[in-house]
Amino acid sequence: MSVESGKSPGVAISGVTKTFGTAEAPIVALERVDLDIKDGEFVAVVGPSGCGKSTLLRLISRLTPPSSGTISVFGDVSNKPPEGMSIVFQNHVLLAWRSILENVLFPADMTGANRRALKGKALELLENVGLKDFADNYPHELSGGMRQRASIARALLLEPRLLLMDEPFGALDALTREQMRVDLEALWLRNRMTILFITHSIDEAVLLADRVIVMTPRPGRIERVLEIDMPRPRGLAARRDPEFLAKSEEITEIFLSRGVLHRQQ
């Protein structure tokens, strides 16, 4: 049951299979996936390349329909894009000819929202992601990490209730990635939106999420769901928490047992 008494429904995925290809040569990207995400929960999905993580995100966003099964987003089972949804991809998709502030305001232009009323909000978001002084610069004047921060600020402009993040830090250097993780947690603690965060990194998943969904490939299935019981904010120190070490090890063991990782000979 996806709806806890007294709480609003989050995302409920029930018996979902997604098959690509042809009847003769089907590619089963996801098979019989069941997953409930609570409203306001931070869930990470970790798994090897090709296990169906992006497909899962695309199904929830309704960019792709499931082959079978149902997906309810905040109680809505229609095939319309969920209201209050934002997506952040691995590679920033900023518009080269717009300043950073204008890029963050872009969703206002797309939806017909009042951009004048949202300008203050956009500047506040740029401050939150450490780009206050770059509002009038253009994307080519920023580093990769700064551009990704701007993408995240843009995704938050309309105060999404559901934030879908597909390897958002995948293209960043290790130091920037660590800082982005800490900053994303701070943003989430302020806004408490529902987050589905896709990553290849075991550490990142355990450090960020309330629950980690471990997926294994061919066909993509949920192998295990782990509750991460660490106090927040977790910040940089969380890497020393015994819970972090135990849960990272548990996930590593799953991938070892499924041949995704191999011990050195």
Ligand SMILES: Nc1ncnc2c1ncn2[C@@H]1O[C@H](COP(=O)(O)OP(=O)(O)OP(=O)(O)O)[C@@H](O)[C@H]1O
């Ligand atoms: N549009 C499509 N047409 C055909 N096959 C597809 C399509 N999209 C995904 N697939 C297949 O579905 C499977 C899962 O792909 P998906 O992109 O969801 O994996 P992923 O876990 O996100 O991988 P990665 O971590 O490499 O991004 C793969 O075998 C892929 O080839």
